[in-house]
Amino acid sequence: MKVLVTGGAGFIGSNFIYHMLGNHPEDQIVCVDCLTYAGNLSTLADALKRPNFKFYKTNICDRAAIYDIFNAERPDVVVNFAAESHVDRSIEDPEIFLRTNVLGTQVMMDACRKYGIARYHQVSTDEVYGDLPLDRPDLFFTEETPIHTSSPYSASKASADLLVQAYHRTYGLPVTISRCSNNYGPYHFPEKLIPLMIINALHDQPLPVYGNGQNVRDWLYVEDHCKAIDLIIRKGKVGEVYNIGGHNEMKNIDIVKLICRHLRKPESLISYVADRKGHDMRYAIDPSKIHRELGWLPETKFADGIKKTIDWYLANEAWWSTIVSGEYKDYYEKMYRNR
Numbered sequence: 001m002k003v004l005v006t007g008g009a010g011f012i013g014s015n016f017i018y019h020m021l022g023n024h025p026e027d028q029i030v031c032v033d034c035l036t037y038a039g040n041l042s043t044l045a046d047a048l049k050r051p052n053f054k055f056y057k058t059n060i061c062d063r064a065a066i067y068d069i070f071n072a073e074r075p076d077v078v079v080n081f082a083a084e085s086h087v088d089r090s091i092e093d094p095e096i097f098l099r100t101n102v103l104g105t106q107v108m109m110d111a112c113r114k115y116g117i118a119r120y121h122q123v124s125t126d127e128v129y130g131d132l133p134l135d136r137p138d139l140f141f142t143e144e145t146p147i148h149t150s151s152p153y154s155a156s157k158a159s160a161d162l163l164v165q166a167y168h169r170t171y172g173l174p175v176t177i178s179r180c181s182n183n184y185g186p187y188h189f190p191e192k193l194i195p196l197m198i199i200n201a202l203h204d205q206p207l208p209v210y211g212n213g214q215n216v217r218d219w220l221y222v223e224d225h226c227k228a229i230d231l232i233i234r235k236g237k238v239g240e241v242y243n244i245g246g247h248n249e250m251k252n253i254d255i256v257k258l259i260c261r262h263l264r265k266p267e268s269l270i271s272y273v274a275d276r277k278g279h280d281m282r283y284a285i286d287p288s289k290i291h292r293e294l295g296w297l298p299e300t301k302f303a304d305g306i307k308k309t310i311d312w313y314l315a316n317e318a319w320w321s322t323i324v325s326g327e328y329k330d331y332y333e334k335m336y337r338n339r
């Protein structure tokens, strides 16, 4: 089958492309990515050598260009990863989040309607459910949890989800949606918690923990997320939402301390800084539906995944040093100076 992957030059999309090329050599993969600050073509260098991989530098909001790609490629399945993905940036400037995450999703689905596809899969996030209180560890997000967003980022992702469901109901578009918890692993952009802390610690720079560091995230190794999406596009039921998560809740402060220990850096590098506006307290996924219906279970334990991730950043300095020495420097200054 031919799978069109948007946002494939970013963190999860690139891992998904390598998962597909490695596990389904009979499939053809077409990647569409406009290479924003978060997209990096060097990440796809190995994929670009493969005869069954093709790359288009195109914005998913560009309707004419997207229609041309569909006309030329006629994909069977579309997996939409392309998005603005960083909550802090969405707080600074929401507009691009609405454009890409909502209107871009609309363009992709219109192309699917026009040219016909077997499946449109929307990669969504647990952040659409809002957050859970710290004093109720018995509560988890299920697929029935009401949408209740906190940030412009999560509101844009929730809007896209609603639109995807509307296209299914109104036009019969064969859709699925997955809502995954926080991912970590190779090619994670340095602005996000885990890579930021690894890279700062390696440079003996302060480790900026927002608020009191007690916020909880439910971390999943990226390869496990990719395997789940692969299962959903092949075996998932049209019209359904699937939550993805591995019951691995960790407080931010404990993650940062763990990174210090792995890198043999002192915890005195930790610096508590002003909290994020509207900061969600706790995310926690109930993944029983995807386990029950599709047999998915996470395979990488956090202790192994975080070690693999740190080792990857140690071995791939060339990848991230190019990023952190470029426009990222200005972003970091703006976000963290005087915080």
Ligand code: NAD
Binding pocket: 006, 007, 008, 009, 010, 011, 012, 013, 032, 033, 034, 035, 036, 037, 038, 039, 040, 058, 059, 060, 061, 080, 081, 082, 083, 084, 085, 086, 100, 104, 123, 124, 125, 126, 157, 179, 180, 181, 182, 183, 184, 189
């Ligand atoms: P990322 O920011 O690392 O990558 C996003 C990619 O999309 C980049 O390559 C970028 O160039 C591309 N892109 C952005 N706007 C585009 C546009 N208008 N047209 C074409 N390409 C565009 O993001 P990520 O962390 O890999 O997240 C991928 C998807 O997974 C997103 O939809 C995100 O909401 C979702 N998600 C992420 C996480 C997580 O922990 N990172 C968890 C759950 C869901």
Ligand code: TYD
Binding pocket: 086, 087, 088, 182, 191, 192, 193, 194, 196, 208, 209, 210, 211, 215, 216, 217, 252, 276
């Ligand atoms: P992040 O990686 O931005 O993912 P998300 O906000 O989508 O969960 O942040 C993960 C957690 O880490 C979140 O609670 C905010 C916190 N955080 C810090 O404490 N310091 C930082 O510098 C960053 C980037 C995040």
